[in-house]
Amino acid sequence: MNIKVLVFAHIKELIGSGSIDLELSEGATGNDLLQKMEASFPQIKGHRKYLKLSMNGEYINADATIIQDAEIAIFPPVSGG
Amino acid sequence: MNIKVLVFAHIKELIGSGSIDLELSEGATGNDLLQKMEASFPQIKGHRKYLKLSMNGEYINADATIIQDAEIAIFPPVSGG
Amino acid sequence: MFEIVDHEIDIDSITAKVSSPEAGAIATFIGVTRNFTGNMQVTCLQYEAYPSMAIKMMKKIGAMAEKAFDIKKIAITHRIGAVSIEEVSVVIAVSASHRKPAFRACEYAIDTLKELVPIWKKELLTNGEQKWIANNPELK
């Protein structure tokens, strides 16, 4: 399945784009997605320990299953306020 | 000594004036002043237990000595805000 | 920074007073006239002050807040006269480098204002009654 991944802040700067299309197998988890991202963008390796994941605007754990057509986002810890 | 006493809120309404001139002997205390006030304005009797006293804009206890030319005020518990 | 006014309070102008390039946080408290007290409907609140002592006590509260909390600036404005429903009777604004001391000092200031500052309110009820209020129920 094709998944659109939004990235923000420092991660967006490292990747050079705010939106990435990834091909994932059915039943893939957040961890699978992160691995695939790191394979495509090695420059984000080392950031994984603090990265946050969301699916359709809700936080998810890295072991959650990615649902087809969901909006996924990867970003560093938030710092609004 | 002649003392000017300011009164506020409910006490002012009971007395019908915001400012009273009282004749007190030298060394008179807040209690003496309150007694004199009650003698002149019996309608404020019964309110004494909660009345506050100030001298020159600072709270004082009823046993404090009244200083000549000081601005004295008598008022009910405050309720601003 | 400490004032008693007899007209509507402009909240922005009070927060502007405490603005500082070193302040990252401003906490404010805004007191507003409510429509009901218990089950009695209110027309407006009528505030009366002992102005010179009220300003003196507000300054004291400001000094105590600056001593007790790591804040930059504090401003207090209280309105007197008739204050209708949804109108503002008091604004306290506190700036600080960080938000915790701003909140603590703002809450301290309104709590202490209600204890010390010689201002009194009378409720004018829709049934025509008028009632002086005590902040501290024990003293009613």
Place this chain on the structure above:
Amino acid sequence: MFEIVDHEIDIDSITAKVSSPEAGAIATFIGVTRNFTGNMQVTCLQYEAYPSMAIKMMKKIGAMAEKAFDIKKIAITHRIGAVSIEEVSVVIAVSASHRKPAFRACEYAIDTLKELVPIWKKELLTNGEQKWIANNPELK
């Protein structure tokens, strides 16, 4: 009641949103850009948001605050883009019958916003450096 804007925030309009005839107290938090971070001088803060999720999280914070505290209304506005020194990045306003729940809910809302709402800030320093900030120092 929950919005992200790319222009100056008008504080009065946010407090007006939470006004209610049943509310006697409004507590607000105003976040402002400071001139220094540690000993580095700041030119401005640059905020970026994931807007749809940020609004969703703000609504969640509002719902949680209404459940946890006896409040009437809550409004949150966050600015994105460049925010200069002494300019406002975020305003939270909470109305309640009484002041304690208004303060508690306002503080809860800003604490939780800083944990959950997907907005990030970058410091632009006078020496030309740019630095992304983490609210939680453990995660830096």
